[in-house]
Amino acid sequence: MSTVLLLIHVMVTLALVGVILLQRSEGGALGIGGGGGFMTGRSAGNALTKTTAILATCFFATSLALSILASQHSGAPSILAPSGGPGGLLPLQVPGTPAPGTPAPQSAPSGPQAPVSK
Secondary structure: OHHHHHHHHHHHHHHHHHHHHHOOOOOOOOOOOOOOOOOOOHHHHHHHHHHHHHHHHHHHHHHHHHHHHHHHOOOOOOOOOOOOOHHHOOOOOOOOOOOOOOOOOOOOOOOOOOOOOO
16 A cells, blocks of 8 residues: 555656646746747646646645555564664664673773783
């Protein structure tokens, strides 16, 4: 179920990006919005606006559905979030310190050491 919903979400996302890129720039912010081209005119602009609104609503709905499915999913742990701490995240480890749960290393003697004579 989540795989099908994820595929629909990706297709809606790609369609939304395509429709947004087809729209004509109103303010000429990039300097490329003027002149004739594909789908010019008021009716085409209204169609693109309506299509953008519909695709944005579908994007929002699939995003919400995917987040609900992810919160209810209690399957195998994710590769990205290994188990070990609360929420499946490992605690922060400072380089040079032992990992949590490992025994502390035996401390080396401090100061200069004299050789033992026999």
